[in-house]
Amino acid sequence: MAFSLSYSTIGNYGSRSSMAAANRGSSDSSSNINDTFGQTIFGKNSKSRESGVARVATDLPLVARPPWKQVATERKLAAWTSVQQDRWEGELVVQGEIPQWLSGTYLRNGPGLWHIGDYHFRHLFDGYATLVRLHFDNGRLTMGHRQVESDAYKAARKNNKLCYREFSEVPKHDNFLEYIGDLANLFSGASLTDNANTGVVQLGDGRVVCLTETIKGSIVINPDNLETLGKFEYSDSLGTLVHSAHPIVTESEFLTLLPDLLNPGYLVVRMEPGSNERKVIGRVECRGGPSPGWVHSFPVTEHYVVVPEMPLRYCAQNLLRAEPTPLYKFEWHPESKGFMHVMCKASGKLVSFIKQHIYNGRVIGVIVDCCEHDANPAILDKLRLQNLRSWSGDDALPDARVGRFKIPLDGSPYGELVDALNPDEHGRGMDMCSINPAYLGKKYRYAYACGAQRPCNFPNTITKIDLEQKKAKNWYEEGSVPSEPFFVARPGAKKEDDGVVISMVSDKNGEGYALMLDTSTFEEIARAKFPYGLPYGLHGCWVPNR
Ligand SMILES: CC(=O)/C=C/C=C(C)/C=C/C1=C(C)CCCC1(C)C
């Protein structure tokens, strides 16, 4: 470990080396928008299914309230409402024009079903995975959604109760023996969820895998019809239970971090296309705290993997608890400080002596941009469904920014953490970031993310951040919540921002639509209404046509 940073962070990262010289699936079925198939899930009718999602009553006449408060009290956003049925597929009516070149499938995964019978889950991250598919073909758009058939989801359906430990939910035990059995299963990982609800990636060999933070929750799906094909079984015997929710996936590799909860540290591992075997690149020992910091995501450059060690650390006691704490399975240890470990991808060595690790004599440091929640883990609890569903109209979203870590590779023990741009440019809200994937690990200028138009309780804009000009362009529609902006480059594009940004929006009427923005102007070019609003999804990937 080479650098200690005096700030801590929670969030997602983009990164690059700073070089001295760098200053230099189609679906055949096409049906009418009203056609549906599938089955109703967990409950007899929509009222009982959503009984925990009551509208917030207001004793004031609506006209007496400021417009955002009217929206807050009247709406029931589909984003926080369980998906209405197991699956649907059909062609959407497009308003505006989808470019003819946009051809392929955007897959998005996320928690989408938050109840079993009359039992309602507490946290956004607890929901059973709902996959959504937007298939673009010659200006036409087909949408499909389907539940991921994890063991956790199937067992809940079969037994009508929670059977595995989710992000915050823990199965209830009928007797002491069952409780002891569950504890034993916790250490073997058997009682942990495989609910793959965080993201979906396409490996270099074409396989499409849904992921969550438990390793057993890696599930292969068919991108054409969203069918669950089975578990992705890692053939190595690395033996840890959790990994980063955001592996780095390119045509040539799958890189991820495995926190070691027993002997505090992290394994940096790599898997080749066509293989199920992760090989260890190197190991990082923790510098502070009783356990590794949460590694939801991590940054890479062309030559380095950066292992963030956050003061928000996994906590064995909280894992054992039946009731969630405000920080769930984690614990906040500011006294343990935060660290950025920089590992050379080729050698697996930590970059601690600059003279040994200068690449072509030009690398002077690593720049890491991060959605940074002002060293405050409160955001985790803000994502409780009750908070999201019962917004009063007051400004409730904690501040976040693009934090830029400047990590020197000259042996200095301290780096710097600065604002990449004035956070007011994006309303001091910042998460769900992405960049043009062709710029992964290289010098990039633009990032796309969800920002805030305040007051709000959740990021409600789509923002294009120009890190060179330190400016942001923002898309906003009153009362709506857009999902992760996903960038698709125009074939043959020369400019970094030549392409389309796709998002799925939950609107104030409880409905939803797919939204396409021209990335360069950041103006809307098309939208297509869904048959009904869809739950908020987290992360996605682009699957080009075969
Ligand atoms: C959706 C999202 O961003 C994060 C999901 C995280 C999950 C489901 C984490 C689950 C966990 C367990 C079930 C036990 C072990 C700890 C931890 C990885 C937090």
Ligand SMILES: CC(/C=C/C=O)=C\C=C\C=O
């Ligand atoms: C939904 C979210 C943060 C919103 C805060 O502003 C983060 C989700 C990360 C999951 O992958």
Ligand SMILES: [Fe+2]
């Ligand atoms: Fe994430």
